Amino acid sequence: MQSQRSQPVLWAQVMGLAAVQGAITLTWVVYNLYLPQLLGQLGLPQTIGVSLLIVESLLAIVLEPLMGSGSDGIV
Numbered sequence: 001m002q003s004q005r006s007q008p009v010l011w012a013q014v015m016g017l018a019a020v021q022g023a024i025t026l027t028w029v030v031y032n033l034y035l036p037q038l039l040g041q042l043g044l045p046q047t048i049g050v051s052l053l054i055v056e057s058l059l060a061i062v063l064e065p066l067m068g069s070g071s072d073g074i075v
Contacts, residue, residue, distance in 0.1 A: 030032075036053070037049070
């Protein structure tokens with residue numbers, strides 16, 4: 001049998017990647033919270049903002065797996 005050495009975990013890179021992912025997630029949370037209010041300040045009803053968020057979510061449900069499988073060469 002062939003012996004395999006395990007690679008050390010590069011914790012600085014792991015923490016850096018986790019911080020970037022956390023910042024992206026926090027940005028999306030803020031966007032989802034304030035989009036209806038921002039559209040309301042432009043004179044549009046807040047229901048348009050909520051509807052837009054629903055449409056975005058539905059598109060993400062369909063397109064993200066499709067694009068992911070396409071990039072993996074599955075489709």
